[in-house]
Amino acid sequence: MKVKVIPVLEDNYMYLLIEERSRDAVAVDAAVPKRLLDIVRREAVELRALLTTHHHWDHARGNEELARLCPGLRVFGADERIGGLTHPVTHGQELFGSIRVRCLRTPGHTSGHVCYFAWEDESPDAPALFSGDALLVGGCGRLCEGSAEQMLSSLTGVLPALPRDTKVFCGHECTVRNLKFALKVEPDNEAAKQKLAWAKVSGSAGARAAPRLPPHGPCRVRSHFGKYEKKDLKV
Numbered sequence: 484m485k486v487k488v489i490p491v492l493e494d495n496y497m498y499l500l501i502e503e504r505s506r507d508a509v510a511v512d513a514a515v516p517k518r519l520l521d522i523v524r525r526e527a528v529e530l531r532a533l534l535t536t537h538h539h540w541d542h543a544r545g546n547e548e549l550a551r552l553c554p555g556l557r558v559f560g561a562d563e564r565i566g567g568l569t570h571p572v573t574h575g576q577e578l579f580g581s582i583r584v585r586c587l588r589t590p591g592h593t594s595g596h597v598c599y600f601a602w603e604d605e606s607p608d609a610p611a612l613f614s615g616d617a618l619l620v621g622g623c624g625r626l627c628e629g630s631a632e633q634m635l636s637s638l639t640g641v642l643p644a645l646p647r648d649t650k651v652f653c654g655h656e657c658t659v660r661n662l663k664f665a666l667k668v669e670p671d672n673e674a675a676k677q678k679l680a681w682a683k684v685s686g687s688a689g690a691r692a693a694p695r696l697p698p699h700g701p702c703r704v705r706s707h708f709g710k711y712e713k714k715d716l717k718v
């Protein structure tokens with residue numbers, strides 16, 4: 484399973500998952516259709532479906548245009564406000580064939596937010612989590628609709644159950660900003676200091692810091708709600 488990382492808008496990411504034998508592809512949070520379709524053509528793949536993490540415009544605004552341009556395109560999501568939605572999903576539901584996708588409800592940022600966990604059986608590639616605005620590098624999306632308790636449950640109850648080698652592909656690049664905030668809260672946090680240094684080096688090379696794995700191993704998933712949960716996840 485190949486994952487194309489596509490930076491769009493101010494700091495968003497779209498993604499294209501490619502099943503390399505069949506050349507079938509699935510897009511995640513397709514906010515900029517033209518950019519996505521240029522890459523679909525360049526990669527010589529067939530776009531079969533869209534996975535949308537939540538209804539916000541910077542994640543879902545391209546859905547209807549893509550559905551118009553690609554007849555038969557299936558649009559998955561867990562919120563009826565998602566444009567062009569054809570296949571509502573539920574928590575734990577599994578989709579597709581050779582690329583397997585499990586839907587994970589992760590409310591907090593929005594009430595209908597869902598993350599997608601993707602893997603291929605009998606493949607050496609690490610599994611991938613497309614976390615939208617539920618989990619960012621060094622932080623999480625703001626509480627637009629859900630409660631702090633819901634977000635905490637999503638981050639510490641649902642996501643840490645995934646395999647330790649899961650690669651996390653998040654919805655926005657705000658790594659440096661998040662880690663600077665984390666260090667205001669915890670000025671002595673060595674893990675945050677190391678990750679900030681890594682993010683600045685990644686950025687200075689002209690690339691966005693996320694979603695690469697940091698060179699210094701797993702970090703803790705923490706909330707900014709006052710209590711910390713010491714669960715390990717790679718972000």
Ligand SMILES: [Fe+2]
Binds near residue numbers: 539592616624
């Ligand atoms: Fe959002």
